[in-house]
Amino acid sequence: MSVRATATITDAMTLIDLANPTRFLSLTARLLPWLAAATAVLLLIGLYQSAMAPDDYQQGATVKIMFIHVPNAWLSMFVWGVMSLAALGTLVWRHPLADVAAKAAAPIGAAFTFLALVTGSLWGRPMWGTYWEWDARLTSVLILFLMYLGLIALWRAVEDPSRAARAAAILTLVGAINLPIIKFSVDWWNTLHQPASVMRIGGPTLDRAFLIPLLVMALAFSLLFITLHLAAMRNEILRRRVRALQLMQAAQVTQASRRSA
Amino acid sequence: MTALAALIRRDIRIALRVGGGALIGVLFFLTVVVLMPFAVGPDLALLTRLGPAILWLGALLASLLTLDRLFMADHEDGSLDLIVMSRIPLELTCAAKALAHWLAAGLPLIIATPILGLLLNLDAASTSAVALTLLAGTPALTFTGMIGAALAVTLHRGGLLLAVLVLPLSIPVLIFGVAASEAAITGPLPFGTPFSILCALSLISLVIGPFAAAASLRHGLD
Numbered sequence: 001m002s003v004r005a006t007a008t009i010t011d012a013m014t015l016i017d018l019a020n021p022t023r024f025l026s027l028t029a030r031l032l033p034w035l036a037a038a039t040a041v042l043l044l045i046g047l048y049q050s051a052m053a054p055d056d057y058q059q060g061a062t063v064k065i066m067f068i069h070v071p072n073a074w075l076s077m078f079v080w081g082v083m084s085l086a087a088l089g090t091l092v093w094r095h096p097l098a099d100v101a102a103k104a105a106a107p108i109g110a111a112f113t114f115l116a117l118v119t120g121s122l123w124g125r126p127m128w129g130t131y132w133e134w135d136a137r138l139t140s141v142l143i144l145f146l147m148y149l150g151l152i153a154l155w156r157a158v159e160d161p162s163r164a165a166r167a168a169a170i171l172t173l174v175g176a177i178n179l180p181i182i183k184f185s186v187d188w189w190n191t192l193h194q195p196a197s198v199m200r201i202g203g204p205t206l207d208r209a210f211l212i213p214l215l216v217m218a219l220a221f222s223l224l225f226i227t228l229h230l231a232a233m234r235n236e237i238l239r240r241r242v243r244a245l246q247l248m249q250a251a252q253v254t255q256a257s258r259r260s261a
Numbered sequence: 262m263t264a265l266a267a268l269i270r271r272d273i274r275i276a277l278r279v280g281g282g283a284l285i286g287v288l289f290f291l292t293v294v295v296l297m298p299f300a301v302g303p304d305l306a307l308l309t310r311l312g313p314a315i316l317w318l319g320a321l322l323a324s325l326l327t328l329d330r331l332f333m334a335d336h337e338d339g340s341l342d343l344i345v346m347s348r349i350p351l352e353l354t355c356a357a358k359a360l361a362h363w364l365a366a367g368l369p370l371i372i373a374t375p376i377l378g379l380l381l382n383l384d385a386a387s388t389s390a391v392a393l394t395l396l397a398g399t400p401a402l403t404f405t406g407m408i409g410a411a412l413a414v415t416l417h418r419g420g421l422l423l424a425v426l427v428l429p430l431s432i433p434v435l436i437f438g439v440a441a442s443e444a445a446i447t448g449p450l451p452f453g454t455p456f457s458i459l460c461a462l463s464l465i466s467l468v469i470g471p472f473a474a475a476a477s478l479r480h481g482l483d
Binding site for chain 1: 415
């Protein structure tokens, strides 16, 4: 099996070939070290540039939180997009690899969302004078975080992976439709309840001195997500194989004990 | 069409019978509203100000509480399998079941609202505004909640998981429901703007809910 798989790696790979879990495993085994190295290099460059970026005339050094905060916030939404694509794969083609992709992405997305919330509130403490403000953006990210946690709870509630995958896929797609509606409602709610007194980060035009480190960090964090996601998918595939082997073993033991009885 | 009407009639009849439990929702609604003054104090002016929010929260929780009956009872006695196998499109059947559920469990909440408004010191105009927003908004709660109910029945899990999945999805309805009631009572916003968005939310969930619930039942029951 593995010999055939490595042989096809050298051939032209198509998307269909990738969908075979064994080929996926052998390809990602080759890709992952490179991806991890690229992520590390980009993160180092980005962090160095962020540290060297000038202080903002209003926000001082706290503006540097933005270089961590914005990539996390952007990924918190991007990961839901990835899960929605995987959910389509689950519902339309019923492909196990799509199930694995969706399941592996959920905790990573929740972690990015959590980091966006934490860095946001750390920035808010010196800027707004409070860790938490019912600001529209903060609130909608918090709801996104709740939905990630609900999705993870759904994954963990069911033992049969394919059954859980289909339920989670439907919830992911419903969430993808509802998240823009929730975002819009929260924006509306906030402008109704509060005067626009809250200062917004950045502003319409961002200086090049801030923009370039921000873009590097965004790229680094995106690569970090891809690396973590592929690694988590590998782990999940292996975990399922272990589970299948354990089930087979248990079945053999029961059969043997029945025969001896 | 006659099949759908028969299904609606059957569901309402079962819900209103002994053991149906639809009217327990109203009792729960009443209890939540009665609990509120114990938490915030018997200050009538404060209760008037919080009134629409309390009524909306109570209605939201009450409609959530009755949701897991939507498919669970039919699943237990096997009639859900017959419904899924029937020749009527499952989306239509789901919509009919949700409509029946709303008629049996949602409408009584709205009828109870004027009495509960008295307890919260709301005048007639305010109470009717809240009742009107509940009339426009609770279908959205039922039809979005149906997705959670369908997921819960295919996973054989109910209760807390259902609440955790459904509550974030109902945030827009809560926002615009309370906003419309408060616009009618205190202003300065015109009542029409949030109220028409609330109606729009109900219409959207009328479309999304049956399709997502039917997909969940089709993929999940095997």
